[in-house]
Amino acid sequence: MSVESDIAIEVRGLTKSFGARKVVDNFSLQVERGHIQGFLGPNGSGKTTTIRMLCGLLTPDAGEGRCLGYDIRTQQEEIKRHVGYMTQGFSLYRDLTIRENLEFVARIYGLEGPERAAQDALERLGLLARADQLAGELSGGWKQRLALCACTLPGPSLLLLDEPTAGVDPKARRDFWDEIHHLATQGLTVLVSTHYMDEAERCHEIAYIANGRLLASGTIPQIIAGAGLSTWVVTGEGLDALAREIQKEPGVDMVARFGGALHVGGRDGAAMERLARRYGANAAYRWARDEPTLEDVFIDLMIRSGADK
Numbered sequence: 001m002s003v004e005s006d007i008a009i010e011v012r013g014l015t016k017s018f019g020a021r022k023v024v025d026n027f028s029l030q031v032e033r034g035h036i037q038g039f040l041g042p043n044g045s046g047k048t049t050t051i052r053m054l055c056g057l058l059t060p061d062a063g064e065g066r067c068l069g070y071d072i073r074t075q076q077e078e079i080k081r082h083v084g085y086m087t088q089g090f091s092l093y094r095d096l097t098i099r100e101n102l103e104f105v106a107r108i109y110g111l112e113g114p115e116r117a118a119q120d121a122l123e124r125l126g127l128l129a130r131a132d133q134l135a136g137e138l139s140g141g142w143k144q145r146l147a148l149c150a151c152t153l154p155g156p157s158l159l160l161l162d163e164p165t166a167g168v169d170p171k172a173r174r175d176f177w178d179e180i181h182h183l184a185t186q187g188l189t190v191l192v193s194t195h196y197m198d199e200a201e202r203c204h205e206i207a208y209i210a211n212g213r214l215l216a217s218g219t220i221p222q223i224i225a226g227a228g229l230s231t232w233v234v235t236g237e238g239l240d241a242l243a244r245e246i247q248k249e250p251g252v253d254m255v256a257r258f259g260g261a262l263h264v265g266g267r268d269g270a271a272m273e274r275l276a277r278r279y280g281a282n283a284a285y286r287w288a289r290d291e292p293t294l295e296d297v298f299i300d301l302m303i304r305s306g307a308d309k
C-alpha cells in the first residue's frame, strides 16, 4: 500500500451511467485491510461496474475515494499494479498447461524468475499434481482455483473476485473459500461478489446493492437488525395458496417459500403479531416466530427496491 493504513478501500458517492442509464448511483463503501467483503445484489445491479471503478478500469462520473491508499481517479496505474482482479468467465489460455499459464502470467507481470514463481504458486495452491494438464481440460472448480492462483501470483494487496464460484460444485466452492480465508489471514483484503447465501455468511462484512444503490452494509447481525423485520415460519399444507393470500395483507413486506416452509416478514411488528394470531387460528397451519435469516432480509430489500420485477 502506498500509505500504511488499516483501510484498504474507501470510496464515496461513486456514480456511473452508460448512456442515459445510471447503473451505479451514489455508492459508498469502506473495507478494512485483511477483511473479506461480500458484494451481493441481483443480476445487473451494478456490482461489476463498481468493481471496475475500484480497480481503476473505469472512471466514475462522480464520486471519489482511495483504493490501497491510491486515488481511484488519478492513480489508476498504481492501483492496477497492486490489485488482483478475477473477472467473470475463464480468462486464461485453455490450450496451455497450468504451469505454462502461470509462467506466462509471471512474465507479463515482469516477476523475477517466472519458473520459480509458477512452481511456488503450484505448491501453495496444491496444483502441483496437475501442473502439466491443459487448463481447458480442468473441471470448473479447478479452473477457478487456477484463476485464483494466477491473480495472486504478482503478490497483490487486494483481490477483487467477480462471482468466482458461479457454476462450481459445493465441495469446490468450500475449498475455494478456505483458500480465500487463508489469503485474508495473510493480510490480503478481498472483495468478492456472489449470489450464494452460504458464501455471504463466510464474509466479514457484506454490501447489498440493487439498481445501482447500496441498500445495506455491515456484518450479518448488523444487516439483519437494520432490516427491522418480524418474521414467522409457517408450515402446513397448501402453502402456495396461503402465500398468495398473505402477500395481499397489510403489514406483510415479504413472503418466500423455503422448501416445506413459508417465511413471512414485515416491519410493522404489531401488525405481524395480529396476522399470525388470526391465521394461526386455522389448525391447518403452524405459525412460529423466528429470527429473520440473511436471505429473508435480501428478499425484503429486493422487493422494496423493485429489483424483483
Ligand SMILES: Nc1ncnc2c1ncn2[C@@H]1O[C@H](COP(=O)(O)OP(=O)(O)OP(=O)(O)O)[C@@H](O)[C@H]1O
Residues within 6 Å of the ligand: 018, 023, 041, 042, 043, 044, 045, 046, 047, 048, 049, 050
Ligand atoms: N460497458 C457497458 N455499456 C453499457 N451498459 C453496460 C456496460 N457495462 C454494464 N452495463 C449495464 O449496466 C448494468 C449493470 O451491470 P453490471 O455488470 O455492473 O451488474 P452486475 O451486478 O455485475 O450483474 P451480474 O450479477 O449479472 O454480473 C447492466 O444493466 C449492464 O447491462
